[in-house]
Amino acid sequence: MTGEWFPGHMAKTKRLLTEKKREIDLALILIDARAPISSINQYLNEVFNDKPKIYLLNKCDLADPVTTQLWINEFEKQGKQIFKINAKKGTGVRSVVKAAEETVLKSKKRYAQLGLKNIPVRATLLGIPNIGKSTLLNRFVRKNVAIAQNKPGLTRNLLWYKVNDHFKILDTPGMLWPKFDEPETGYKIALLNSIANYVYDPEKVTDFLLSTMAEHYPEQSLKYFNSCNSWIDFLQQTKFEDSTNKAQEIIRNFWESKYGSISLEWPNE
Ligand SMILES: Nc1nc2c(ncn2[C@@H]2O[C@H](COP(=O)(O)OP(=O)(O)OP(=O)(O)O)[C@@H](O)[C@H]2O)c(=O)[nH]1
Ligand SMILES: [Mg+2]
Known part of the structure; x- marks a missing residue:
């Protein structure tokens, strides 16, 4: 990405x-x-x-x-x-x-x-x-x-x-820039639904989301992801057959704000 x-x-x-x-x-x-x-x-x-x-x-x-x-x-x-x-x-x-x-x-x-x-x-x-x-x-x-x-x-x-x-x-048409310097920037842009979905790896995006939620929103993390702070951890617990599809579903849910009001970055991080 x-x-x-x-x-x-x-x-x-x-x-x-x-x-x-x-x-x-x-x-x-x-x-x-x-x-x-x-x-x-x-x-x-x-x-x-x-x-x-x-x-x-x-x-x-x-x-x-x-x-x-x-x-x-x-x-x-x-x-x-x-x-x-x-x-x-x-x-x-x-x-x-x-x-x-x-x-x-x-x-x-x-x-x-x-x-x-x-x-x-x-x-x-x-x-x-x-x-x-x-x-x-x-x-x-x-x-x-x-x-x-x-x-x-x-x-x-x-x-x-x-x-x-x-x-x-x-x-004006929405614009991005030619290259994301940090992978996290790309994951956030994907979670904002601002980039075509063929560009990113959904499992890396959900990995980022799960770790952010576990760190900053423990209640929602417990409710929706059993407090898993990584995608691997979540997959091991849940054993989905199609992990890519599951990751895409979680991203879509985030777009529809189904996990509540969630911020993805903080000043002076
Ligand atoms: N929840 C929420 N949704 C919003 C808000 N503003 C815009 N949206 C939604 O965001 C989506 C995108 O809005 P657009 O106005 O098409 O975005 P755009 O920046 O013109 O997009 P491009 O033309 O692709 O660059 C739509 O579904 C809007 O309803 C907001 O303040 N809150
Ligand atoms: Mg527009």
């Missing part, structure tokens, strides 16, 4: 985003509350290094709330603007619109000097596949204009949508 992995449409998206950069005032970077660092696309940082950024911690309903608060404190400590949102329900979306307007107003001082309040805001949504960009876009425009489903790689084009007369948002 640390090997080369980068579908052509992602390279194309990066190229198109670089071309469109001049039309973009602000990057709204979606990250997953369950794995906020692993779900940041560092690969796009170089494209947007000189643009204002707002981090949106999405899918907070699926993460453990105590850990989510630790992450918010950590990002704020680093001077980053971060908002907790639930794109599916629309929670926190209005605050993001306001913060985006204020951030762009600060960067377009000329408008402010002229006393103009309704400055044009052109924001782009950025994030790994399946993180909730199109769901959030639909919330922004209050209509189901973009297709959003629990499946990575759905959006394939960069498209502008109008939020109001002075606010436009660009929906």
Whole structure:
């Protein structure tokens, strides 16, 4: 899983985003509350290094709330603007619109000097596949204009949508980066359902999940996995005939949050 992995449409998206950069005032970077660092696309940082950024911690309903608060404190400590949102329900979306307007107003001082309040805001949504960009876009425009489903790689084009007369948002295809430096990053991306399933070994992913749950969520680990902290241990106890299929089923259950609110990474780990 640390090997080369980068579908052509992602390279194309990066190229198109670089071309469109001049039309973009602000990057709204979606990250997953369950794995906020692993779900940041560092690969796009170089494209947007000189643009204002707002981090949106999405899918907070699926993460453990105590850990989510630790992450918010950590990002704020680093001077980053971060908002907790639930794109599916629309929670926190209005605050993001306001913060985006204020951030762009600060960067377009000329408008402010002229006393103009309704400055044009052109924001782009950025994030790994399946993180909730199109769901959030639909919330922004209050209509189901973009297709959003629990499946990575759905959006394939960069498209502008109008939020109001002075606010436009660009929906973009989900992007990963060419190589995962740490295998754990890949396991987390798989557990977020952000990568095609043929790319990863399901048994390595479940091994990672079981050890994380045993360490951080002993109650759920006992309830669902008999406190096993490795896949081998679990297989020895349960003796499934088809271990690959069982691993895939556990990953699917995790996608559907059947094991409760589980975070996958912690600050200063
Ligand atoms: N539980 C929960 N699910 C969410 C949230 N936001 C989005 N989703 C779900 O996540 C799935 C993916 O959403 P999309 O909006 O299609 O994701 P995307 O980032 O546009 O995906 P690509 O177009 O593949 O890059 C959908 O099933 C959404 O309903 C959230 O805050 N909480
Ligand atoms: Mg999409």
